[in-house]
Amino acid sequence: xxxxxxxxxxxxxxxxxxxxxxxxxxxxxxxxxxxxxxxxxxxxxxxxxxxxxxxxxxxxxxxxxxxxxxxxxxxxxxxxxxxxxxxxxxxxxxxxxxxxxxxxxxxxxxxxxxxxxxxxxxxxxxxxxxxxxxxxxxxxxxxxxxxxxxxxxxxxxxxxxxxxxxxxxxxxxxxxxxxxxxxxxxxxxxxxxxxxxxxx
Numbered sequence: 001x002x003x004x005x006x007x008x009x010x011x012x013x014x015x016x017x018x019x020x021x022x023x024x025x026x027x028x029x030x031x032x033x034x035x036x037x038x039x040x041x042x043x044x045x046x047x048x049x050x051x052x053x054x055x056x057x058x059x060x061x062x063x064x065x066x067x068x069x070x071x072x073x074x075x076x077x078x079x080x081x082x083x084x085x086x087x088x089x090x091x092x093x094x095x096x097x098x099x100x101x102x103x104x105x106x107x108x109x110x111x112x113x114x115x116x117x118x119x120x121x122x123x124x125x126x127x128x129x130x131x132x133x134x135x136x137x138x139x140x141x142x143x144x145x146x147x148x149x150x151x152x153x154x155x156x157x158x159x160x161x162x163x164x165x166x167x168x169x170x171x172x173x174x175x176x177x178x179x180x181x182x183x184x185x186x187x188x189x190x191x192x193x194x195x196x197x198x199x200x
Contacts, residue, residue, distance in 0.1 A: 006033055045194055048139050053136065057133045
């Protein structure tokens with residue numbers, strides 16, 4: 001799945017809801033899209049990947065550790081720094097930083113992407129501006145099962161809102177606030193929440 005895609009396919013949601021016809025496909029697609037973006041907003045991250053190498057810039061706030069967006073492979077990884085605040089970038093040797101979490105394991109659970117870079121025998125330049133540039137394959141290798149299950153639950157809930165007494169005009173406003181109102185989904189998603197990353 002590419003970045004921005006729903007975390008569940010239309011056939012998967014229809015199977016969960018036991019829907020066999022196509023009359024509601026447009027509304028189901030809208031529910032999936034809205035819920036998936038609501039999950040992104042609630043968690044402060046997204047769980048797909050485009051599978052291509054892209055470059056992003058970050059502001060280092062700590063000398064030892066810089067927070068970056070999720071990336072799931074070391075293939076194609078390159079890290080550059082701007083120590084002079086001039087926009088002149090120098091490649092940092094791989095021996096001078098360490099992607100975290102180690103081995104992609106968090107609380108004993110494997111399959112996590114890297115989202116921090118720890119400086120080794122050096123510091124990250126704290127300049128008050130974007131001073132670290134990272135080229136990587138961004139996103140998660142595989143959408144976590146709890147995220148998919150939360151999407152299944154929330155999309156089902158969103159779709160059924162059309163039958164509520166007052167109905168709904170659409171799903172455009174289905175965001176993090178709505179996600180917070182479902183305790184089961186929140187319990188599934190809470191381990192994946194993170195604070196926003198300061199990107200340049």
